[in-house]
Amino acid sequence: MKQFLLLFILALFLCSCAGTSDLAVHAPGKPAHHLADGHFINIDTSVAPIRDTMELDSLVPTHRTKVYRLPIARGNEELWIDSTISTATWIGHGTYYIMWKGYGILADPIFSDRASPVQLFGPKRGTPPGRALDSLPVVNLVIISHDHYDHLDKGSIKKIYKKWPQTTFAVPLKVAEILEDWGIPRKNIIELDWWQSASAGPLKLTFVPCHHLSRRGAFKSSTNSTLWGSWILERPVEQSADSAATSATQKIWFAGDLAMGDGSYYKQIFEKFGPVDVAFLPIGSYKPSRYTRVHVSPRQAAQLHLIMQSRQSLAMHWGDFGMVYDRLEDPPKDLARARKELSIPDSSFTVPVHGEIVQILK
Ligand SMILES: [Zn+2]
Ligand SMILES: [Zn+2]
Numbered sequence: 001m002k003q004f005l006l007l008f009i010l011a012l013f014l015c016s017c018a019g020t021s022d023l024a025v026h027a028p029g030k031p032a033h034h035l036a037d038g039h040f041i042n043i044d045t046s047v048a049p050i051r052d053t054m055e056l057d058s059l060v061p062t063h064r065t066k067v068y069r070l071p072i073a074r075g076n077e078e079l080w081i082d083s084t085i086s087t088a089t090w091i092g093h094g095t096y097y098i099m100w101k102g103y104g105i106l107a108d109p110i111f112s113d114r115a116s117p118v119q120l121f122g123p124k125r126g127t128p129p130g131r132a133l134d135s136l137p138v139v140n141l142v143i144i145s146h147d148h149y150d151h152l153d154k155g156s157i158k159k160i161y162k163k164w165p166q167t168t169f170a171v172p173l174k175v176a177e178i179l180e181d182w183g184i185p186r187k188n189i190i191e192l193d194w195w196q197s198a199s200a201g202p203l204k205l206t207f208v209p210c211h212h213l214s215r216r217g218a219f220k221s222s223t224n225s226t227l228w229g230s231w232i233l234e235r236p237v238e239q240s241a242d243s244a245a246t247s248a249t250q251k252i253w254f255a256g257d258l259a260m261g262d263g264s265y266y267k268q269i270f271e272k273f274g275p276v277d278v279a280f281l282p283i284g285s286y287k288p289s290r291y292t293r294v295h296v297s298p299r300q301a302a303q304l305h306l307i308m309q310s311r312q313s314l315a316m317h318w319g320d321f322g323m324v325y326d327r328l329e330d331p332p333k334d335l336a337r338a339r340k341e342l343s344i345p346d347s348s349f350t351v352p353v354h355g356e357i358v359q360i361l362k
Contacts, residue, residue: 145256
């Protein structure tokens, strides 16, 4: 019974199946991804994945990823409070704590036990958050890629605001009202459409496209009713008067949750912002291959690393919640194979351990 309940909830809430109506009508006078009914649509060409299994296979809950506890790293907390350096700490799943020379950023924070609208059922994490929220020195900015429960977690957002009431929350179009319902004041929220920019502390933020979707709620009408995307964060480099100004800004791409689509979004992002200094790239939830309609495989993540000419990429979106059917240990192994095949040095696309504090932007 529990399995059926779980299956039902997953079918309702997870990001695996929704499509957009073929009868979509574009909103006059608005960008091409806006529909007349207020919903959004991908404007690249979706490439259908090869079906390597029957759809029915994945309706058997016992085949779903079995999660178990992975190692958690400790130590190096002094790096967080050294304002001359920058670090990235994998909390788990799609959550990174980025400390950019004293400016603290949480990306897609989920510290809750379950990626679900309720904490009684739904995908449960196998490893606790790599670092407790209370252990972080400061959170100045939260960036949200989209409204799926494993990326926009009510419990975490409320706790962050309670502990650091000055935090800025940067969200996609139509997500601000969700946060306002949770008690976050509008003055704390930056809400952006694709290609729009805003300032937050020392950073310039730009919300950029990715091939994905949104859905939060039991009704199909919620599919794509809010926007999804990824984030480019830029910060000017402080240079001494006599240094040669080769690159005036450092750039981070937080990819969020995405599929490759036809790749055109990412080529556009590269044309406008590339190369990037750091990319946070998802590597999980890609088996069977029909899930690559909404997620990238590790090999595709490695291709994104190359498309964006990323100097340093860090893996995410694996290892915590049993959402689809890759085994928990598959993503790092498949990424290692992809790095080899694509001649990417191991050190330039790494898979941190939960809680590991990695130096970035060196
Ligand atoms: Zn998603
Ligand atoms: Zn996700």
